[in-house]
Structure formats: C-alpha cells, structure tokens
Amino acid sequence: MKPKNVWRKLSQRFKKVDSPFTRNLGWLGLSGAVIRVTRLLTTVVLARFLTQHDYGLVAIVLTVNDIVRVFTRNGIGTRLIQAKAEDISQLAQSAYWLNWAISIALFITQCIAAFPLAWFYRDDQLILPICTMAISLLLLPHGLVQAALIQRENRLKAIAVVEMVQFSTDNILSLIFAIAGWGMWAIILPKLLVPPIWVYIMLKNHSWRPKLKFTTVGWSDLLRFGRNVLGVELLNNLRGNLDYLIVGRFLSIEALGIYYFAFNAGLGISLGIITSIKSALLPHLCDARANLPQFKQRYFSSLKTISLIILPMVLLQSSLAPIYVPIVFGEKWIPAIPVLILICLSAIPRPFADSASQLLIAVDKPQIDLLWNVIFTVLFSVTLLIGVQWQSIGVATTVLLIHAVCLPLFTIWVTQYVFKRLSAVEK
Incomplete structure (x- = not known):
C-alpha cells in the first residue's frame, strides 16, 4: 500500500474517534512513533560510533541548553491557551515581543555560562558547543505565539506533524553525522539546523502575524500568570537534569556517558508519550x-487511557532490556542495563502526576502545583546526593523510589x- 493511502486511512480513522483527547493523543502518538523509530536507529548508530566520553560531553551540553531553554516554556503560551477570546488579540501581540526579550537574554546568558561550566567540569571542549547551541534560542520567538494559538484551537494534528518532521530530521542527521565520524557534533549540530523547519510549519499552520509596533502592554498579566507555570517548568527541568549534573561532577564524564545512554535508551520512548499526553x-x-x-468524566477517562x-x-521494555541492549546497541553498554531498567520503571507514575498538574492549571490553581514541585525537588535533590554514594546504580534506584512513592x-x-x-462551589 502506498504511504499516501496509509496516511489517508489513518486520517479517516482519527476523524471517527469521538473523544478530542483520544484523537489528539492519537495524532501525537503517531508522530511519536515515527520519531521513536528514527531515534532508535540513531541511538543504535550513536552507541556504536561514539565513545562513552563523547556521550558524557553531549549530556552536559544538552543539559545546559535544556535548563536555559526551559525559560521559553514560561507560561506565556499557557496563558494564551487559557485566556478569554476577547483578550487574545492584545495578549498575543504582547506575548510576541515578550518572547523576543526573553530569548535574547537567554542567548547571552548561555554564551556567558559556557566558560564557568567548562571550568567546573574541567573540560574546555564544552565552550564552543554550548555557545553554538544558544543560537537556536533566537529562532523560537518567530513561532511561539502561533504554536500556542494552534494548541488553544485544539488543532494538535499540526503540532504532531511539526514534531514528527523536526525530530525525525534531527535523528536522521545525527545518524549521518555519526557515521561520518563527527563525534559529539553529530548530536549537537542537527539541533541547530532543524529549528527553522519548526518555525516554517508554525507560520504555515496559523494566520496570526505580529504588528511591527513594539509594546509592553499586557506583559504584567503574562508574567503574573506565567510565574507559577515557569516555576513548575524550572523545577521539572531541574529534576530532569539533576542526576546528570551530579553523576558528571561526583563520578566521571565516562560514568555520565553510561548513565546518559541508559536514561535515553530506557526512558526516551516513554517521555515522548508522556509529553504528548x-x-x-x-x-x-x-x-x-x-x-x-x-x-470530571474527561479527566478520569484520560487517566484510564x-x-x-x-x-x-x-x-515490556524493562523486562526485555537484558536481551535487546547487547544485541541492538553493542556489548560495551551491558553495564548500563540495570540503570536502564530502574529508570524505565520510573516512567509509570510520571504521566499521572502530570495529569494532576494540568488539572490544577485548568482550574486556575498553578500556585499549588508550584508549591508541590518545590517540595518534591528538595526531596529529590537530597535523596540523589545520598544515592550517588552507591555510584550510578544508586542514583537510578533513588530516581525510581522517589517517583514511585511521591x-x-x-x-x-x-x-x-x-x-x-x-x-462544593456548584452546590
């Protein structure tokens, strides 16, 4: 069957689904499946062509960029999704210019941070890639408002398509560059080359365009709402990268390479689906x-899904890890299997907690979500510092236990x- 016919049949099936959540999740899931297939192929190639030291350097560079980039997920888009229809025109214009101010500040911050980070990890090879990755921050403001408005209109098919094209291209370029022998740059360069694709598809899928007149009207509204959402994103991001930072600093770059491989091979697929949800x-x-x-019905139905x-x-993935890791990725990654299994199992409670967070945002209670994330991050940090005493396996065990309990x-x-x-309010 031709790919065009397959796509048409899938489109018809998704249109017949009654639940918008299930339909949107279907599109995002389809996109995620394509991304995971290309990522799996790329991971196999990278595991065979990159050294553990290369993986460790990449983990630090991507972690730094991810921590800086989280400030672009600052609640401004969430405010546009949640706002009343009569407020959208002014808020969108304000959001556009606020996004530019934030992105320029983040670009400068990441470039400056590259130098003390290279000193902290005792490796000057980190400076150039960290500064190179910062360039992608300057492309985001071109499409952030359009992305939020598309999500507001529940047209997540467009989001799914752009993610599929963007990340699949990223994965394929990494695969090609790795085979060409580019080392850690095989992972870093594609992340600079593909953002223009995201911008193009966002602009093509929504007609909104900014007025050229700069304005700060509405910034206070956006920042006031966004501070709680940004706080949660910052804490989520810190927790998502804290284990990398601790392993890289207290153990070694090579140990971080093994841990980073295990995390991405074990949790990469699950995290993609969790993000789609x-x-x-x-x-x-x-x-x-x-x-x-x-x-209420939508929320509980979503939990069931x-x-x-x-x-x-x-x-299934965690139980089969001892079989597929040496066959698919190579025997040099066998030491990563126990870490991979533990990290993989920690994915189970994550989407349910994310759903609870979205529930709080939907009822205008993001401050409760922020308070919880502060408490959880403190607990997570303390337990990780204890777990690192037992090397990478101790860190992975800590990640599983703290998620499974809290x-x-x-x-x-x-x-x-x-x-x-x-x-009570309804009564």
Missing part, C-alpha cells in the same frame, strides 16, 4: 470547565482536592 490534556480539560460532570498506554509499554500521593491528593472544591 501533557500537550493533549490541558486544552481537552479547559474546553469542559463550565460543565462539572463532563470535566494513560494506564492502557504506559503500563504495558514500560513493563507522585501517586500527589495525584490522589490533587484529584480529591479539585473535585471536592468544584462540587
């Missing part, structure tokens, strides 16, 4: 806020709090 859930919930029974997707996938408690409490409060 998070993207689809917020507009799905916000659309039903005025109808409590429907709002998450269970059916995440549980079988994670359990995230279910948070999910249960938020669910009870929100729906008890809404029921």
Whole structure:
C-alpha cells in the first residue's frame, strides 16, 4: 500500500474517534512513533560510533541548553491557551515581543555560562558547543505565539506533524553525522539546523502575524500568570537534569556517558508519550470547565487511557532490556542495563502526576502545583546526593523510589482536592 493511502486511512480513522483527547493523543502518538523509530536507529548508530566520553560531553551540553531553554516554556503560551477570546488579540501581540526579550537574554546568558561550566567540569571542549547551541534560542520567538494559538484551537494534528518532521530530521542527521565520524557534533549540530523547519510549519499552520509596533502592554498579566507555570517548568527541568549534573561532577564524564545512554535508551520512548499526553490534556480539560460532570468524566477517562498506554509499554521494555541492549546497541553498554531498567520503571507514575498538574492549571490553581514541585525537588535533590554514594546504580534506584512513592500521593491528593472544591462551589 502506498504511504499516501496509509496516511489517508489513518486520517479517516482519527476523524471517527469521538473523544478530542483520544484523537489528539492519537495524532501525537503517531508522530511519536515515527520519531521513536528514527531515534532508535540513531541511538543504535550513536552507541556504536561514539565513545562513552563523547556521550558524557553531549549530556552536559544538552543539559545546559535544556535548563536555559526551559525559560521559553514560561507560561506565556499557557496563558494564551487559557485566556478569554476577547483578550487574545492584545495578549498575543504582547506575548510576541515578550518572547523576543526573553530569548535574547537567554542567548547571552548561555554564551556567558559556557566558560564557568567548562571550568567546573574541567573540560574546555564544552565552550564552543554550548555557545553554538544558544543560537537556536533566537529562532523560537518567530513561532511561539502561533504554536500556542494552534494548541488553544485544539488543532494538535499540526503540532504532531511539526514534531514528527523536526525530530525525525534531527535523528536522521545525527545518524549521518555519526557515521561520518563527527563525534559529539553529530548530536549537537542537527539541533541547530532543524529549528527553522519548526518555525516554517508554525507560520504555515496559523494566520496570526505580529504588528511591527513594539509594546509592553499586557506583559504584567503574562508574567503574573506565567510565574507559577515557569516555576513548575524550572523545577521539572531541574529534576530532569539533576542526576546528570551530579553523576558528571561526583563520578566521571565516562560514568555520565553510561548513565546518559541508559536514561535515553530506557526512558526516551516513554517521555515522548508522556509529553504528548501533557500537550493533549490541558486544552481537552479547559474546553469542559463550565460543565462539572463532563470535566470530571474527561479527566478520569484520560487517566484510564494513560494506564492502557504506559503500563504495558514500560513493563515490556524493562523486562526485555537484558536481551535487546547487547544485541541492538553493542556489548560495551551491558553495564548500563540495570540503570536502564530502574529508570524505565520510573516512567509509570510520571504521566499521572502530570495529569494532576494540568488539572490544577485548568482550574486556575498553578500556585499549588508550584508549591508541590518545590517540595518534591528538595526531596529529590537530597535523596540523589545520598544515592550517588552507591555510584550510578544508586542514583537510578533513588530516581525510581522517589517517583514511585511521591507522585501517586500527589495525584490522589490533587484529584480529591479539585473535585471536592468544584462540587462544593456548584452546590
């Protein structure tokens, strides 16, 4: 069957699905599947052509860029998704110029930070790639408002397509550059080359264009709402990268290379699906806020969908790791298998906690989500510093235990709090 016919049949099936959440999750899942296939091929090639030291350097460079880049996920887009229709025109214009101010500041910050970081990790090879990665920050403001408006309109098919094209191109370029012998640059350069693709597709899929007149009107509204969302993103990002920073500093660059490989090979697929769930859930919930029974039904139905997707996938992947890692990636990565299994299992409670966070944002309670993330990050940091005493396996065990204990408690409490409060208000 021709690819065009396959795509047409998939489109027709998705259109027949009644639930917008399931339909959007289907598109994002399809996109994720294509991305994971190309990433798997790339990971296999990288594992065979890159050294553990290369992996360690890449882990530091990408971690630094990821920490800086989180400031672009600052709640401005979330505010546009959640705002009233009559406020969108002015807020979108304000958001455009605020995004530019933030991106320029972040570009300068990342370039300056490259020098003390190279000193901290005792490796001058980090300076140039960290500064090179910063250039991509200057492309984001061209499409951030359009991306938020597309998500607001629940047209996540466009988001799925751009992610599929962008990340698949990134993966394929990395594969080609690795075979060409470019070392760590095989991973870094594609992340500079593909953002223009994202900008082009965003502009093509939404007609909104900024006025050329600079304005700061509405910045206070955007920043006031966004500070809680940004706080949560910062803490999520810190937790997502803290283990890298600790392993790289307290163990070695080579140990970090093994840990980074295990994390991406074990959790990479799951994190992609979790991100898709998070993207689809917020507009799905916000659309039903005025109808409590429907709002409640959508939330619990989403949790059921998450269970059916995440549980079988994670359990299957973790149980088969001892078999597929040496065959697919090579015997030199056998020491990473125990770490991979532990990290993979930590994916199970994550999407449920993310759903609870989206529930809080949908009912205008992002400050509670921020408070929880502060508490969880402190606990996570302390336990990681204890776990690193037992090398990489201790860090991975800590990651699993802290997620398995804390995230279910948070999910249960938020669910009870929100729906008890809404029921009381309705009565």
